[in-house]
Amino acid sequence: MNPVKRQYISEILLREPLAHPSYLTNIPAVQHLIREKTLPITEDVTIFVGENGTGKSTLIEAIAVAFGFNAEGGSRNFQFSTADTHSELSKYLLLAKHDYPRDGFFLRAESYYNVASYIDEVDRQPAAAPPIISGYGGVSLHEQSHGESFMALVQHRFSGHGLYILDEPEAALSPSRILTLIAEMSRLVKCGSQFIMATHSPLLMAFPRACIYQVTQNGIERVDYRDTEHYCITRSFLENPEKMLRTLLEE
Numbered sequence: 001m002n003p004v005k006r007q008y009i010s011e012i013l014l015r016e017p018l019a020h021p022s023y024l025t026n027i028p029a030v031q032h033l034i035r036e037k038t039l040p041i042t043e044d045v046t047i048f049v050g051e052n053g054t055g056k057s058t059l060i061e062a063i064a065v066a067f068g069f070n071a072e073g074g075s076r077n078f079q080f081s082t083a084d085t086h087s088e089l090s091k092y093l094l095l096a097k098h099d100y101p102r103d104g105f106f107l108r109a110e111s112y113y114n115v116a117s118y119i120d121e122v123d124r125q126p127a128a129a130p131p132i133i134s135g136y137g138g139v140s141l142h143e144q145s146h147g148e149s150f151m152a153l154v155q156h157r158f159s160g161h162g163l164y165i166l167d168e169p170e171a172a173l174s175p176s177r178i179l180t181l182i183a184e185m186s187r188l189v190k191c192g193s194q195f196i197m198a199t200h201s202p203l204l205m206a207f208p209r210a211c212i213y214q215v216t217q218n219g220i221e222r223v224d225y226r227d228t229e230h231y232c233i234t235r236s237f238l239e240n241p242e243k244m245l246r247t248l249l250e251e
Helices: 028-036 056-067 109-124 132-136 146-157 175-190 229-239 241-249
Strands: 011-014 038-040 045-050 093-096 103-108 162-167 194-198 211-216 219-223
Touching (some): 011 028, 028 038, 028 211, 045 056, 056 093, 056 162, 056 194, 103 109, 109 132, 175 194, 229 241
Parallel strands (some): 103 162
Antiparallel strands (some): 011 038, 011 093
16 A cells, blocks of 8 residues: 655744744754754654754644644644643744645643543533543543553544644653554554654654654754664664663763
């Protein structure tokens, strides 16, 4: 089965200068947009990688909010806020859209608990419509482990022909579950879906034909999987963990 290519988002543009003063102008990912004004999104799967503090999650959040998703996660129909902590970057972004998805979800690992709580709260209210949780496998996400609830979301809620924005989805997943996620992503891509994610997982970075954008202090650069720092460090460690540990732990 050949993938049905969909580019729901094909380009990220900075449509106007950021207001000053703003802490956002000190973030490398944002500095890149200020300089270049645009970032092309050319593949079905786009992965942002880089060290903590380079702005991957800030950029992912801004893309999601600019598209219409709830800042803490969920679908475009989710309307809740437990803490107004998201940045103003989304107000300055313009997303070039070539198509419109039938489905969509913003999975944010750090606030997924809030999403699960929102679903439970809505389902406790009298309503004629079927419970929301029925679309997530029928079992409260709070009654499953963190990893199980993540996979329930992907396997039951993600229906294809969708835009799925993921911020560090590996946070709750074992290595074997990460491989399951890769298989589920492949299935969804073949059904006309697009993924944009930030991750530290070298397993997820290996997704075939993914565009990997590495964010550093110098900006955003497209790189090959084997040139990412994550792959290089992980490979070096696994090939000779004793040597690396001696170097790290020697006094």
